[in-house]
Amino acid sequence: MTPLPMLNLLGQLPFQTGAVTRMINAENPTGEKGGGAKWVPNPEDPMLPHSGPAMHLGKGWKVRPFISVKAGETALLADIEGPGCINQFWITTSADEWRTLVLRMYWDGEAAPSVEVPLGDFFAMGFDTQPHTVTSLPVVVAPHRGCSCYWQMPFRKRAKITLSNDGKNDVRIVAYKVLYKLHEVPADAAYFHAQWRRSLTQREHPEHTILDGVKGRGLYVGTYLAWTALSRGWWGEGEVKFYLDGDGEFPTICDNGTEDYFGGAWGFFRDPKKEPVEEPYNTPFIGMPLAHTSGNDGPRYFGLYRWHVLDSIGFERDLRVTVQTLGWWPGHIYQPLTDDVASTAIWYQSEPHGAFPVLPGVNERWQR
Incomplete structure (x- = not known):
């Protein structure tokens, strides 16, 4: 060996x-x-x-x-x-x-x-x-x-x-x-999976589902978000949550916030105090290769990836992944956001896999 x-x-x-x-x-x-x-x-x-x-x-x-x-x-x-x-x-x-x-x-x-x-x-x-x-x-x-x-x-x-x-x-x-x-494939090798979802989050429940309905034994390895910020100001305060193996209301893994999950800190700004404009970046495992903004007014377009290559998330029975859409109101109060978020979730699991949601038609996929 x-x-x-x-x-x-x-x-x-x-x-x-x-x-x-x-x-x-x-x-x-x-x-x-x-x-x-x-x-x-x-x-x-x-x-x-x-x-x-x-x-x-x-x-x-x-x-x-x-x-x-x-x-x-x-x-x-x-x-x-x-x-x-x-x-x-x-x-x-x-x-x-x-x-x-x-x-x-x-x-x-x-x-x-x-x-x-x-x-x-x-x-x-x-x-x-x-x-x-x-x-x-x-x-x-x-x-x-x-x-x-x-x-x-x-x-x-x-x-x-x-x-x-x-x-x-x-x-x-x-x-x-x-x-x-x-070549031969080991008996315990899992199969590659990827699923796409899109939602317009609501102020009453500002959360986008990245992945749900996964049953079986597997490993979560990647997230990509195409995020249209429809409001002015900061948009990435929400947490990314992983509900593992029978979790109910509360997840086992809850990341600090959207910018933290994608490797940023204090937003994605060049200088939070002097130049609060999101800065594109690429690294082997985390990045925001698209930050299309001409100022602090919406809509603005952001593409973010997080590849869990060295920090994969294993599950034994089931998995659900979500991200909140939160900004700030004056007075340091979280603001629920109505944002347009499309996600691609990537994971490995044993077959058979659960049913995917019906892929939306072309018009419902359009995001610009």
Whole structure:
């Protein structure tokens, strides 16, 4: 057995030599050995609409680097026979509105997806009108909207990834790649899950539910919030709460406040006394890559991530996660806020998983 000090990110590399490694993309849709770059240029072929630039070079020269996804269609990005583990997923598209595109992932033949999230939100980039970079360990968005995910996704029998275009416009370019290794998966390995929710909080109960209905044994590993502050002034005073294993009215884990949960302090300001303007920041595990504000008046847009990589939250039976939306009234009194919050929760658990809430239609996803 490998000594525990070696079981870290870099320490695993010497023990992976010879692993069967494959990649699925538009050039090799099945990931088969020796199956890449076999297309012959033919712009008249519906499967090869982007092959024109390669006509003078011929077969094997970037003939099918992308796919297109028509309005109302669902594209099958990957269908892999296991056992194995997806190690990297990268994607970009020419679409302007990524909330119209829905990413779904299915493990071992399940009917309901374990991942169901609008494409941008999965990569901590929820606001279509505010594209930005993300520099973190498991998720990276490089200029311009080149999205990489390094969450490890094991499967035993089969892994399937789809992308649905719920919008009214065809998406001319979808470029993607799924890199994976084929190997045995330990019996106690859990499955990757991600779920999206959105709510307009109410003054009577200023709280957004990040995750609920999770049953089974698992590990919570990530939160992304796309937060529209609709009022002037400070918006991040509310607490993030984790209700674990039968918790009722009160949670077992209650974080100090929104800015504390995402690693800030005294707000997210450059200088709370001299320059109270939120400052974007990126780190490996916590960040606010988007802070779109032209002053202290709303609405303002904030994107925040917290990856629980070294501080994951385990649960044995069930899990619920919430965040309050609180600001300040004069006189140092908490002000309940009506804010527009969309969340992506990321966790691992044993299957089967509980039913997800019905994903809202395109109009109900729009946040700007």
